[in-house]
Amino acid sequence: MKKIFLALTLSFVSLPVAPVMADSSAVGDISEELICQCGCTLTVSNCTHIECGSRGAMTALIELKLAKGQSSEQVIQFFVDQYGEQVLSSPPKRGFNLVAWLLPFAAILAGGGVISIALKRWVWRGRQSPIMATAEAGEQDEEYQHRLEEELAEFTGKGFR
C-alpha cells in the first residue's frame, strides 16, 4: 500500500530530485533576482511548491550556465531574453524604471525641502511674536520634575498628550 502511494505521489511530483551542486551562493543570488514562472509570484529561491515545474528547471539552468563559465549577468540576461523583463524580481535600474527607484527618494527630499522652509518661517514668526520673545525662560534644571507636576495637574486632555 505504502509503495503504491509513494508511486502515486511520485507521479504527482513531476520534478526529479535535483541536488544543488554548483556554487550555491551564486545560484542563490541569481535565484533571488528571478521570479519563478509557476505563477506563485515569488522569487525562484522562495518558491517551494511541490507541483512547481519551473523552479527545478530554472535552478538547473542557472547551475548549468554557471558551470559553463557564464557570469551572473549573462545568466540573468539569458532568462530576460527567454521570458521578458518580468522575470526579474526587481525592475532594472535604467530608463523608465528609474521612476520607481528614485521617485520615493525625490519625493522625500522635496517634502524635506518644504518642511525646512515651513519650519524656518514658523521659527521666524515665533521670534517676531511678542509673547514668545519675552518668554525667554531658561532651561529648567529639574525638567522631569516639572513635567511630572504638569502631568499630575493637567489631567483634562481626555488621555491626550
Next chain:
Amino acid sequence: MADIGYIALLLALVASIYSAIAFVLGEKGRYQALIESARNSLLAVYGLVSLSMAALVYALVTHNFQIEYVASYTSRDLSLPYLLSALWAGNNGSLLFWAWLLSLFAAVMILQKRDVAKELVPYAAAIIMATQAFFLITLLWLSNPFQQLSFIPADGRGLNPLLENPGMIIHPPFLLAGYVGFTIPFAFAIAALLMRRLGDEWIITIRRWTLLPWLFLGVGNILGAWWAYVELGWGGYWAWDPVENASFMPWLVATAFLHSIMMQRRRGILKVWNLALIILTFTLTIFGTFLTRSGVIASVHTFAESPLLAYLFLAFIGVIFFGSLGLLYYRSEELKGETEMESLVSKESTFLLNNLLLVGAAFATFLGTIFPVISEAVRGVKISVAAPFFNQVNGPIFLAIILLTGICTLIGWRRTSVRNLIRNFLWPLVAALVLGIALVISGIRERYAIIAFFFCSFVFFTILYEWFRGTKARHRMSGENYLAAFFALIGANRPRYGGYIVHIAIILIALGVVGSSFYDAEKEIALMPEESMTINNYTLTYDNLDSYETESKTVVTTTLSVYNRGKLIGRLTPEKYFHRSYDQAVSEVAIRSTLVEDLYVILVNWDEDGTTAFKVMVNPLVSWMWIGGGVFFLGGLVAFWPERPKLPAPKQTEARK
C-alpha cells in the same frame, strides 16, 4: 436560512440609506426626533447585519451545501473553528463580515457617551451609514454569500489546506477589523469639514478610534507574517506581496497620523495635514480591499477576480479620495493658522520628519505595488516588482525612521538647548556605541546590520533612560519605591508610555528583520537515509521517510535527527500534505526555535531510490519578531486603555461635617 440572510441584508440596506438621509436632514433642520429615528435605524442595521451573518454561520455549521459559499469553502470533515473561519475564507463571506464589523463599530460609536464633539455625530454617522450602504449593495448584487445552487452537493470542496492553520482563525479578523475601523475617524474628519468645526474636538474624539484599528491592523500584519513563516514554507515572513503591502500602507499613514495629531493638540498646527492623512488612510484601506478582490495585480492572496466588483470599488475610491480632498481644499482658508515655533531643534521638527518618512515609506510601497501596471501602460512592457525592490528602497527609509524614534523621545516640545541635548543624549549614545563596538569585535561586519543594530540599541537606551529619569523623579517626589514609581509613571500618562512600549516593540521586530535578513544561512540538499548535512553549528541526519493517512489527506513525513556541535538536541519532522480535495500539496515545515535562531527545515521532494531533497535554513533572531508583536499589542493596549474617571473632589461642606 439563505432567504433570511438575504432579506436581512436587503432590509439593512434600506435602513442604512434611511439612516444616512435622516441624520443629514435631522441635523440640518434640527429635528431631534428625526435624528433619534436615524439613530434607531443605525442600531437596526447592526441587528439586521448580525442576523444575516448569524444565518451564514448557521449554514456553515449545519453544512447547508445548497448555499454555494458553504459548498465552496467547507466540507463535512472540517472542525468547528475552521467552519467558523470559513466566514472570511472567501470574498463574499469576508465582505459580509466587513459589513457586520462596520455596523458593530457604528453601533458602539453611536451608543458611546461623549462630552466633546457631540455635534459631529449625526454627520459622522451619516457617512458611516453611506459606507455601510455601499458594502450592502456590493453584497446584495455582486457578492451574494447566500447564492444557492440548483442542487445539493453531498459534500463541499472544503477549506484551502493552506488556510487550515490557527492563523486563519485570528489573522483575517484582526486585519479586517483594522481596515473597517478606520471608517470611524474618517467619518468624523469629514463631518468636521462639512460642519466647519475644525478645532480639536474631532481629533480628541477619534484618537482612540484611530488607535484601535491601527492596533488591529498592526497585530493582523504580524500574525500574517507569523502565519506565512510557519505555513507557507518558504522560510520568510514578509514577501512584499501586493496584498501585504495593501495592509501595510494604511498602517504606515495611520502611524504618521497618530503622531501628527499630537502636534495639532499640543501646538494647534498641521490641521490640513491631519485631515489629509486620515483621508489617505481610509482611501488606502478601500484600495487594499480593491486589490484583494479585483485581481488587477497578481498576488498570492487574491480572491476570485470580478471586473464589475473592481470597477465598483474603483469608483468608490474615486468618490472618497477626490470628494474628500475637494472638500478639504474648499475649507482650506478656514484651516489656516498662524503657526509659530521657537526653535528648529524641537520635538515638532522630529515629528514633522517622522511624518515625512512614514508617508514616504507608504508612497514607496504604493509605487512599487502599482508599478507593474504603470510600466505596462507607459512602455507596454510587463515587469515584476518583488521583495528585492522593496527591501532596497524601504530599507534606508525605515532605518531613518528608527533613528528619529530615538531622537524624538529625548527632545522636548518647543525648544531644546545644546546643554539639554548633550545631557539627554550622552548616556544612550555611549551605551549604543559600546554595544556597537562590541558587535564589531564579535565579528559582525555587514555595514547595514551594524548601522541598524546601533540605531536600534540607541532607541532602546533612550527609552530606558527616559523611564529611568521619570521613575527617579517620581520616586523622589512621592517617596514610592522604584517599582511602584515606575508603574505609577506609566499609569499617569498611558498614551505616552504606551507609545514608548510600541517603540520598543518596533525595535524588537527590527532586530528580527535585520538578523534574519543579513545573517541567514540556507542550504538545499538531497540526502539518502542515514546521510548527514551540516549548516552553521547544526548537523542533520536524515533518518527515514514514512507516510500515513488521515480522514482528509495523506501525509508524507520525514524525520531528521538534529545535532548541535555533536550533541543530539532533538528530531525534526518536515512533512508534505496531499489533501484529497485539493490539487496543491502543502508543506508542513519543521522549526526548532530559540531566542538566538530558528532551524527551519522544508521537505522539498523525494525520489524512488530514497533520495530526499530538503531545504534547510538558519534564521537568526526571528523569535524576537514574534516577541515584538506581543510587546506591540501590549503597548497599543496601554495607550488605548481608557483612563479611570476622576473622583469628584470632596465638597467643602461635607468635609466639615
